[in-house]
Amino acid sequence: MRMLVVQGDITTRHADVIVNAAGSSLLGGGGVDGAVHRRGGPAVRAECRALRASAYPDGLPVGQAVATTGGELRARWVVHTVGPVYSPDDDRSGLLASCYRESLRVADGLGARSVAFPAISTGVRGWPLAEAAEIAVRALRATATEVADVCFVTFTPEAFAAFTTVVTGDENIAAGLAAHPEEHWRRLFAAVDELTPADRVVTWEAPENQFPYPVYSERFWQVVRLLAELDVIVPFDWGAWSRASPLHPDGRRLAAAPVADAARLATAYVRGERFCEGTLETGLANGALDAIFDRLRGWFAEGGAR
Template structure:
């Protein structure tokens, strides 16, 4: 598997699947979640509402992942995953790692060979960037998958540098 860090906008990635750093409601929010819903259009929200009314009436759990259409995005699918909120009093690294593992498992069920990930949990969920990058890259590398290309798409310089260092460290 090829793993890379790129600076850019995840909503512009021409990949099979884009991973959304969603909240448990699956109904949109801020940051990456809001950008994906805005750019992808109402089809994504409609698919998420269907999931809430059927498979996930209480919302998607932390570390879980589920796919929907990508709507107007240049990707085929959106894989929604809910990252943990960072707290210094509890180790939630396994929950963060699960976001990447479970997203790759969903990608496999879809037949996706290229997947773009954001920096899950590093925004309003406050996960320390360097630690999150190491967990993300290690989880992607260690997960048995048919995905051929994992791309971490980072919007700002600090995130891009942290993920670039994590990718280099994992090689």
């Protein structure tokens, strides 16, 4: 799936599908919703009224999506989805991710190959831009789809910058990983293969009058050092990514994720050890480190390193 970020008016975008950040009523409103209904014209309004009279008498639930004609828009269809209101006390990231996944599902059912998204829930619904962008990109990249082109059409310079940072971040990290020679990567994988069951056992020592600390084997530390040398430890917005990504903490879906996420998860554990001793032990125990090694090995086998 190719991703592009532009700043502008989504109602003027050429695409098979334009996604509308709709209200539950499906009858139009402010912001993107109002603009889509005004530009789409009577045909969009008529199909929305028909949906309310049939399938959604109580309105479209948050996180779900439904399609109508594109009417007078430059898109063949409009996919309407209702984003959640942001709450600092209630994690609603799953609902926001569902807006993107469900929109793709509906677009696939229509046979669409290009979809334009707004920055859902970042307007009056108050979602912080950095986190909303992470959720959007992670949800789309983790969804199996026939859609080939996704464009985020952002209205403000701030939204454009936030979504561009996330979309290009994966590409920049992958380029940094690929810049290392093959022999460096082979050293890492050889070191991983040399780990014994004893190297995965962490002991804790507690000197007199001191807090206990973990003791890792020299072979294991060699793997950690090689990770750090290979640009796997990368800067990124840890808070937004960890809340948005289904990969944290154990990386169970890492095999299907961009290789950049293997770098992010590695950073979470390697850097995390500096601030909370025993973090690497957790990564050994829950399988996260093995998932990281497997994803990097798969990327390497596919020709990721130059």
